[in-house]
Amino acid sequence: MTRIMILSLFMMAVTAPSRILPVFFLEDRKLPQFIEALLHYIPYAVLGALIFPDVLTATGNIYTSAAGAVSALILGWYGRGILVVLTGGILAAYIAGQFIGI
Helix, strand or coil: CCCHHHHHHHHHEEEHHHHHHHHHHHCCCCCCCHHHHHHHHHHHHHHHHHHHHHHHHHHHHHHHHHHHHHHHHHHHCCCCCCHHHHHHHHHHHHHHHHHCCC
16 A cells, blocks of 8 residues: 555544534534534635635736636626636636737
8 A cells, every 4th residue: 555545544534533423413403503604604715715816826817817716706796606607717717818819
């Protein structure tokens, strides 16, 4: 077994209980509404903090990256699905690159 496989199994053993055990303890109980709302939005905040800095350097040009990011934000704001948001951002960055001449 390679070192990467061993490390992967170790990471699985460490993280799996924290994801599986709450299912057994919260089976009959309901969390307070505020906690549920907070837990619902945490992944979006974390993803935004991780992704946003790289969005502006993704294409190598700040203008095309900003065009893609702005179009994705607009599509997301109006409640479009994730595939529409991703495709719209990619197309906007591509079209902006064609206008700029990249």
